[in-house]
Amino acid sequence: MSNRWRSSISRDREPKPIEAEVLAWGDHGDGELHVGSKRLFVAGAIPDELVSVLASKPPKLIKVLTPSDDRRKSPCRYASECGGCQLQHVTPRGQLNFKADRLTRFLHGLALDNLPEVELLSAEDRGYRRRARLSVSYRGGKLRMGFRQAKSNRIVDIDSCYNLTDPLNQVIKALKPLLAQQRAVSHIDLLQLDHAVGLHLRLTEPLQEQQLDAFQSLPGVALKVSRDEAWLVDTPWLVSNNGSSVAYQPGDFLQANTKINALMVERVLEWMAVDEGDSVADFFSGLGNFSVPMAVKGAAVVGFEGSDAMVKRASEAAERSTASRIVYRSVDLFGTQLVLENYNKVLLDPPRAGAQSLCEQLSKAAKVERVVYVSCDTNSLARDLKILVAGGFNIEGLALADMFPNTIHSETIVLLTRV
Template sequence: MARFFKPQKRTTDTKHKEITINRLDHLGAGIGHLNGKSVFVDGLLPTETAVVQLTEDKKNYARAKVIKRLSDSSARIKPHCAIYDQCGGCNLQHLSHQAQVVSKQQALGELMEKFAVIDQVDCIQQPPIISESWHYRRCARFAVRVENNGQLEFGFRKKQSNDIVNVNECPVLAQPLNDLLAPLRELLNSLKGRRFIGHLELTHADNGCVVLIRHLAPFNADDSALIQAFAAKHNVMLFLAPETDELIQSHGDQPYYEIDGLKLMFSPKDFIQVNRDVNIKMVAQAIEWLDVQPQDRVLDLFCGLGNFSLPLAKRAKAVVGVEGIDDMVLRATDNAQVNAQYNATFYQANLEQDVTKLEWAQEQFDKILLDPARAGAAGVMDHVVKLAPNKVVYVSCNPATLARDSQVLLQKGYQLERLGMLDMFPNTGHLESMALFVKVQKKHKK
């Protein structure tokens, strides 16, 4: 009878162990070592010692949870939020904001040095772009659920769980949105159809607050009247989403935000940068680094609704924006018309596929800006190099994919000249960054 090899299942040693943290990773978790293996522990800071229990044990690394902290770092502070130990939104409130910024800069530099094979990153790192660490967040999603006992839960998801932690006030949320939380809870509790509400999305636009209600069944006449009365009383822009791909504006004006003297309209389902102040500084820095001149043609990849494109169009001969989502392309086009930026043209394209034969890809560009999602821009990097722009600014929300994509530019005659950290999400381990690549001019032989 034939016998087949059956690998043994790795078991996790759950005995309590003592560990000392050496540094933070790029997501804010403490890193220590046990038996020569890196162990990631949320909630611990460098120099701190704690008793931990392994929750995951892989071949090359492990994860653990804190059982008891034995010593405290001098950088540790008391978290500002009453539900910090439950909520899954922030993970670095126990570290001073100044120390957070330093840690994120170090993490960015280490990743670029390690994966992009760049020496002396410190020499090119620019001052970080930061904002106030509290009340900076202008948009957030709130989960809603009614328990079997009729109790309403309204708040954020707990850490690594689908359970909801009730939120009455959030210290990182814009204050006008915080002011709506108690009235919203009262409204939800008054609705007969509250069981059919999936979630709420709140946004603080420059012209007021936006409330989007996702509901899984139609509201009856009484509930509809209560919702409309709430919108009128609190002067909010109200949107209803009876289906995932359907959006009905029920009250108020079209939301917008201002950037560089421009007014950008958006839908509450559109992506906008969560931190208004950092976004303003980020766009200004990108313009400065690209050094856009009146004769320049600029390509903006992953352009969204024109956050970078339209400020660039104020300074360039022409700007072409490319985005994968049709609705965002239409919004960007409308925003260009509203702001009289007639030299900005927008196209829809899947930037994860071959774009070589597309109309816009046949044009010549002096400078290129990329602002991809967390997955990065691997699918379009070869074409960026083929277009041979003088300068490339890469705005990233994931330093790991920035480091990966940078290798394409560095191997094809570009030099990394500037690197900066963008603290878009204070009190979290999330860091954004911006990198400037300049094409190295070949020296002509005499």
Template sequence: MKSENIAEVFSLDYEGRGVARVNGKTVFIKGALPTEQVSYRLTRSKKQFDEAETVAVIKASAERVEPECCYFNTCGGCVLQHVLPAAQIAFKQRILEEQLLRIGKVFPEQLLPPVYGMPWAYRYRARLSVSVNEGGRLKLGFQSRKTHDVVNVSNCLILPKHVSNMLPELRNLLQNCADRKERVRHIEFSIGEQVTVLNVCIQDEPCEKTKQALRQFSDGLNGTNVQEWQIWLQYGEGKAFPFYPEQAPQLAYNLPEFGVQMPFRPGDFTQINPHLNALMVSRALRLLDTKAGERVADLFCGLGNFSIPMAKQGADIVGIEGADFLTRRASENARLNNCGSKASFQTADLFKTDAAAVASWGVFDKMLLDPPRSGAYAVVQALHGLYLPKRIVYVSCNPSTFARDAAVLVDKGYRFKAAGVMNMFAQTAHVESIGWFELH
């Protein structure tokens, strides 16, 4: 074994790869952990750094565990399975702290304790890829860690058992569809309190034989007495619609602390981890500490995940979202939860927010931000003068853009009171975090 193929790993990067220095050059090594000595194989060489994969662990970290999933080395989904759960959370906390210091040049006055839940069977929304090779064999699963090929899986440990257990039967069903030249593009699962929806996304309207096979498959699932199932169909560029059975409970998730039930449809954005979502909403609302009669903005409000619990507490909520169908859905959810008079919703492109737009919204006492990975830069840049809310709680799924936006808020006179991580995506390197900002 050549000496240049051995490295001492000193850190993890934001993708969960081990970081080493070899001959003055940084090497990112998949599958390696801090304090480990590993042999590695280069997969890509660039001027500033190399990328590699672990061949063998010579000296193992105390935080290394045997991955539970038999697809760990091929599937691209759960890159931290070889790390103790507590160490995964510590890694995400460190990534957040490093990004705040390196990108934002800011740091909170207090680090919040992490929010975490079940390490497995937590994912209540998922998309599975489908591919058919030249020989006609169908594969159902997730994208490979190394290529864009589909890894054929017969179970998935982060899916609830009643979904994971039926994957082999589903593959057989889809194989029969492929044999009839039906082009299934992908499969989506959405799991609610009372029903699991299986959305079959197919190129063209399926033939009657395929429709009958789907009905029989649904009847078989509903005979297990685990949870009700409903199959939806989506073909071409059309919208998904309920196929069989026609009548089923509505998809919904609960926020029991606030007495809220949130109906949703397949394809709607909801947090994939409902248990962590409930804990996240609870933490966000405690930090924001809304009072009855306060005027509060919920930007990037989606279906009203934060808006409706705040409205139930008596605050006057204005939710703003970029898509009309979402603001309509949020309004309907507010009405269903008997707080329609306390919550109003409007549509606006928040990525084009300017000072005039902020002024048009009026003065808010407090604000909650829950942007996508690209962050809320336009919003925080546009806040000014009378339109600076006295308190902002920022929920982030990307520590880099959170750090950038936190720096803007600090420059505008906010104290960065607290921040912490929430392990929404256990076994993966994705970092969900929350921050609290208070105007001087």
């Protein structure tokens, strides 16, 4: 067989663009369409659009023939490359519709009747993010600082980020000329503090003294520098948390969106209905995001957290604001058998893995009359809700908090009461 014939066969077998209507949202913010008996999920496509796609692996959007009313021009010039955002081409209204639709589909999969309507908690889609971790590369003698490209380890070099607060973007611009003069920094953590921007440089090799001085001279910056998990510079970071300042270290958990977090705290307080005499267990309590305002309302709160360091910092902050109404304990929350008979109300705010072991224990804890579950992952949430409902709880309230606009991620708040 000649090479010319092989080349001709290869061209004939290449997929050709297909026109099709986008029928629904996929779980990852892509558009679902049908080509014959096949279901394709196409990144960048929006329901109710007529599109031209290439039925390759993965499918590729070639052209939008009839755009949706929910389509917009991506406001960030890095959107086509950066893997941080998946929904910048969708209006804020369309993003909320997608997230609410996905949540409803997941919960209906539980075969539960009479689910309450999903309440939507949202704010601005720009400049909302108060923390970020950026990667740094000097490959080929060229500085790159930014986020990873979608499905790649390649770093997309950025001068600013549409989602970050203005002070964080100002520090990014000030950093670039300093980073170009050395090769020691591998990652950067940024955090909006009360009166400055926290800047953490993670090093792979020592900095020269004049280079370190240049970073320390950046205006409005509280600098931390580490290498091999040892602190070389450790300027204190203080961040507001429900009326008190908490010492924060890189790696601690802190919600990224200040305005949405305030709305979440408000909704959690309403649904927990805490009062004098309530005994509350706050699982995955972190730095006291929910436990502090519950204690201020008069409840006796025990915060359970897996990180010894975060327990220490949360305890120190609580001593300044709520005196003896909060106690924090360091516990492995993914397998430890806990005594739950002392609590009549429980708050759960687990990581993406969820709280399966805790929910199994709560389902048998007859004295627990009310549970509020804050989730960042719908899969683990669905699993855990099945356990709680089978154990005698009823879903009374649902809220979706748009913690991460322009991405497929969100937070869900669920109120459950014992039947």
